[in-house]
Amino acid sequence: xxxFDSATADxxxxxxxxxxxxxxxxxxxxxxxxxxxxxxxxxxxxxxxxLVEPADDxxxxxxxxxxILWGPPGTGKTxxxxxxxxxxxxxxxxxxxxxAGVRDVRAVVEDARRRIAHGGEETVLFVxxxxxxxxxxxxxxxxxxxxxxxxxxxxxxxxxxFSVISPLLSRSLLLTLRPLTTDDVRTxxxxxxxxxxxxxxxxxxxxxxxxxxxxxxGGDARKALTILEAAAGxxxxxxxxxxxxxxxxxxxxxxxxxxxxAVRYDKDGDQHYDVISAFIKSVRGSDVxxxxxxxxxxxxxxxxxxxxxxxxxxxxxxDVGLADPSALQTATAAAQxxxxxxxxxxxxxxxxxVVHLATAPKSxxxxxxxxxxxxxxxAGKAGPVPMHLRDAHYAGADAIGHGKGxxxxxxxxxxxxxxxxxxxxxxxARYYAPSDRGFERAVGERLARVREILDQA
Numbered sequence: 001x002x003x004f005d006s007a008t009a010d011x012x013x014x015x016x017x018x019x020x021x022x023x024x025x026x027x028x029x030x031x032x033x034x035x036x037x038x039x040x041x042x043x044x045x046x047x048x049x050x051l052v053e054p055a056d057d058x059x060x061x062x063x064x065x066x067x068i069l070w071g072p073p074g075t076g077k078t079x080x081x082x083x084x085x086x087x088x089x090x091x092x093x094x095x096x097x098x099x100a101g102v103r104d105v106r107a108v109v110e111d112a113r114r115r116i117a118h119g120g121e122e123t124v125l126f127v128x129x130x131x132x133x134x135x136x137x138x139x140x141x142x143x144x145x146x147x148x149x150x151x152x153x154x155x156x157x158x159x160x161x162f163s164v165i166s167p168l169l170s171r172s173l174l175l176t177l178r179p180l181t182t183d184d185v186r187t188x189x190x191x192x193x194x195x196x197x198x199x200x201x202x203x204x205x206x207x208x209x210x211x212x213x214x215x216x217x218g219g220d221a222r223k224a225l226t227i228l229e230a231a232a233g234x235x236x237x238x239x240x241x242x243x244x245x246x247x248x249x250x251x252x253x254x255x256x257x258x259x260x261x262a263v264r265y266d267k268d269g270d271q272h273y274d275v276i277s278a279f280i281k282s283v284r285g286s287d288v289x290x291x292x293x294x295x296x297x298x299x300x301x302x303x304x305x306x307x308x309x310x311x312x313x314x315x316x317x318x319d320v321g322l323a324d325p326s327a328l329q330t331a332t333a334a335a336q337x338x339x340x341x342x343x344x345x346x347x348x349x350x351x352x353x354v355v356h357l358a359t360a361p362k363s364x365x366x367x368x369x370x371x372x373x374x375x376x377x378x379a380g381k382a383g384p385v386p387m388h389l390r391d392a393h394y395a396g397a398d399a400i401g402h403g404k405g406x407x408x409x410x411x412x413x414x415x416x417x418x419x420x421x422x423x424x425x426x427x428x429a430r431y432y433a434p435s436d437r438g439f440e441r442a443v444g445e446r447l448a449r450v451r452e453i454l455d456q457a
Contacts, residue, residue, distance in 0.1 A: 071177025074220030383423030
């Protein structure tokens with residue numbers, strides 16, 4: 001049923017993982033104080049804290065009876081379910097929505113009912129990937145949640161509003177887990193290196209290897225510990241260690257263990273700025289292959305995809321401009337999609353936006369136009385707003401000449417009226433000079449005709 005059925009108890013009264021369990025399983029926190037990250041869910045008095053640490057029977061009754069944990073992979077959903085069981089004296093049963101059926105759900109619920117009826121321990125039922133349960137499988141959980149025959153803790157990486165049936169959602173407390181920070185994952189890695197449940201000080205992790213491991217993990221604690229375990233196994237099996245040398249997990253060991261070379265990319269140093277510079281210049285220069293190469297280097301090095309998306313938006317406005325107005329739409333949509341789905345799928349969205357921008361016609365005319373206009377304003381070239389353009393929507397405006405002589409553009413042929421819009425001091429100024437590329441070619445042709453009409457004023 002789960003990894004802990006045949007285990008014995010540790011000093012905390014929590015079941016130990018089965019022998020030979022992966023490092024990520026062995027290092028699951030035994031107490032709530034060992035949980036990394038998610039401080040917003042574990043503050044004193046919070047619903048999850050009350051569920052884990054009920055002070056008395058009244059507090060236990062006030063604690064939530066069903067919890068849905070929603071968050072990215074490796075953020076601690078399974079860990080929190082285990083801690084609920086381990087620290088509150090409840091029995092822990094785990095079902096995977098990938099393999100379990102309605103019969104399995106009913107069997108667990110019936111067993112939990114019998115235990116309660118005979119004065120036995122309460123049951124925490126952890127359902128991993130609950131979004132994979134069908135409607136009938138989720139329906140089977142309702143009576144147990146309604147009657148508190150089990151304390152249901154369900155985990156999902158999908159939005160529960162779309163993946164969990166309304167009756168179950170309305171009977172549950174929805175808690176959103178935040179992605180772990182790099183420091184959160186670093187804390188877990190350091191603990192695994194020294195803790196008796198983990199590697200117990202048998203290996204040393206070099207600084208550059210640690211940074212590479214953390215980049216590869218991307219905020220996923222389970223992935224970080226899996227990589228560490230593989231690298232430690234490689235180090236411990238080396239000929240030098242067999243000959244009596246200390247086991248050191250260096251960068252080469254990590255690369256060899258997981259067959260992923262470290263990208264020479266320091267997010268806080270010159271490489272960061274050089275690569276992003278080369279990326280933007282490749283997009284601007286329409287070299288789509290180079291642009292994808294530098295995009296791949298940033299992704300492989302663990303660069304924040306939101307940072308990349310922001311740079312793509314800037315490039316769409318600055319370098320593509322009105323030569324292809326849809327480029328900015330693509331870039332903005334890509335940024336929204338990256339924030340919504342995260343990595344690794346976000347790489348596809350970023351690549352699509354990069355290909356669009358790199359292959360689009362280019363124009364920086366709007367960028368140059370606003371900078372030229374700003375230069376004039378900052379140099380004091382402004383002047384009063386022409387009288388016919390001033391606000392005339394208040395009593396007395398007519399008496400002082402506001403709005404007098406204004407021509408409503410829609411009443412004129414082609415919706416362009418021959419009148420002056422710039423202040424007198426700036427008559428004849430030209431800030432926007434459209435290129436002859438892409439959509440902007442048509443803009444330039446129209447603008448030439450518009451300016452001829454306006455100049456008649």
